[in-house]
Amino acid sequence: MKNLAMRAVSCGIALGVGLGLVSSLAVQPAQAAWQPQKPVEFVIMAGQGGGADRLARLIQSIIEKNNFSNQPFIPVNKGGGSGAEALRYLQDKAGDPHVIMATLNSLYTTPLRNPGIGVDISKFTPVARLAEDTFVLWVNSDSDIKTIDDYVAAVKAAGSEKWVMGGTGTGQEDSLVTAMLEKAYGLKMTYVPFKGGGTVAKNLVGKQITSTVNNPSEQLGFFEAGRVRPIAAFTPERIGVFPDVPTFKEMGQDLVYYMQRSVVAPPNMPKEAQDFYVEVFRKVNESAEWKEYTTKKALNRAWLTGDDLMSYFVAERDKHHDLLKAMGEIK
């Protein structure tokens, strides 16, 4: 009796182990291709309605529409403190495979200016750089300013007190571009930080501010409605959608600045999860919607991933360190 029972038990164990083996074998391929187990938090490092926000929401829609991910990507804006809020959040999510972040150049500038937040971007997990965005100098179309010479004259006539340049955040892209512009033409103006490019655009149309250096995507709607006027572009060559707008380079000023549109993940993200997100964004990069949008909105498609992306991040951070130092923003 006892023997029989023993045999039954050992049979059971054997069967169990066997089944376990089979099932673990069956699971093996699924494990190789990691997939998110719950909705992915897609942190946006800027406020609503700006270039970064619109782009992230477009990417979310492309992912949803084409089913690039089994779980939805939920966009969350954390634009406070020039993105410091988002950076700190991502750092604190170390190892979490369900958080990624849409980022821009404040990835470099914000930690440089606020060592207090204790963020080291070289620890982040690189996912992908999708594009480089361009900058254009804008004024309200009710103003008489048509060329860069008019602009320089107008700023000088108004004086630094009255000439108000609006931009996104302090010590990040827009204020860097403004400082470059000031230095090149010997100008002085008042710079006011807002939470996102959308608000900046609205304030230009509402005449609360007198000029902006918004990205084309942030200003295009108002441009098409004839409410704002582009004066010059911060690009090496003319932008496709504005063939009549000269570049600063044409006018003898070496003013060129790009903004990255990249995606990063928290430090120590598991390799399988990183691979999953790189694959998702590779598909986004190749989608028809993405190609159409980037052409229409004057973005340069600039795919980069893996270690190359990390070395790009580090190189750019060093470049911004020098830029900020020259501006007197940091010591």
Added chain:
Amino acid sequence: MDTLVHLAGGFATAFEPLNFGLLVLGCTVGLFVGALPGLGSVNGVAILLPITFFVPPTGAIIFLAAIYYGAMFGGAISSIMLGIPGASTAVATTFDGRPMAMKGEAHRALVAAAVASFVGGTIAVILFTLFAPPLAEFALRFGPAENFALMVVAFATFVGLSGDDIPKTILSILFGLILSAVGLDIISGQPRLIFFDLPGFYKGISFIVLAIGIYGIGEILWTLDSSKGRVEIAQHKIGFRNIVQAIIELRKTWRTMGLCSLLGYFVGILPAAGATPGSLMAYGMAKSMSKNSKNYGKGEINGVVAPEAANNAASTGSMLPMLTLGIPGSPTTAILLGGMIIWGLEPGPMLFITHEGFVWGLIASLYTANLFTLLINLAFIPLFIWVLRTPFAILAPVIFVLSLVGGYAPGSSLHDVWLILIFGIAGYLLRKLNYPMAPAVLAIVLGPLAEKYFRQAMIISHGDVMTFVERPLSAVFVAMAAVLVCMPIYSALKRRRAAAG
């Protein structure tokens, strides 16, 4: 006239079978999403966005707008039934909705919330239909100075409340303002008030955490304390007749409904504010204008009507800057914006010209979404009331768990859960000492906005505070705020003189 022709075309679109089906489905889903604490219209719209890729853009936006609308109605339900705000926009609804439910008048509060939401939404969509372009232009005149002056008016409505203890109200506002300063400085990004160096404080203290703590946990403690555990909520079975009667009784609140709808709509169209500040401001305004403001906070029906009319009006209002300027007025409209971009519809000044059919279909569906959400909501009221018949010994733990889950869900952080417990205990103690808590909630919502606008205005004016009175629009708001603050002082003086003479 043109507008009416467009609108008629829009209705034809909205009543196409597919669009209409999506509308009813969206309203129902939204109602329940809104009623669950921690799951607001943002989550609802974001999760359901993929569904919309299977239908044409007009149907898709109708579906999403219906969810948005349904959630606006639904937020009030858990505010009233459980005392936990179902969504951030429904925080002010707990102030009087919960006391009404405790008095056995839950059905009246629910009906008031539903009808007020309907009225607010409808007034807003009518204004939208008639005056969208000029209103969008008007909103553009709001720079940082005007926005700050408007925030001052909001604070003044709370300070100037007759009946409340004014020093305690001010202390409560200051408490909220200090909490709102926690986190990263909005202009420079420097960390501020990071208590015990806990990383959770970097993101600031979300006001939904404060509101759930005070109204969810604090409420349970208060109820247990005041009833010594023997809680009896006089709640009878509710029939169709009671509901009709409750609707008829709402006649008395038409003034509050109308005014708060206008206020809410106005606040909603400003791209910066949104429905939550709108509903809090409406509550403050209704209270300060009421003859029996003493009853507010104790189960005054106007206290339910005011925020509900305003939050629906504001949510329609926030569609306006999204469609005409491409700037979302709220997190939910930001997701709608994302959807529209992928459907190839670029919101902005040109949308009304390039995609006329889409815009008018959307506007017409707002009318119908409003009506259907009202009907669905009224039909479910007996079911909601049934929840209240559950014994308190069962209901209290359920509320407790829902409060914690509701606080955890938006930020997925345990830090927030601890804060909720702390705020719950603090809120209960402050309530025992007769401190009004609503001003603290208002302050934590408006504090960061007010600070940002003030500092932007100061940068533009180079530190000259006269900018707030030199600019005509902001001068009007500053004057309004001054009147609101002086009113109670004046009436107190008059009372004293009458007593002396």
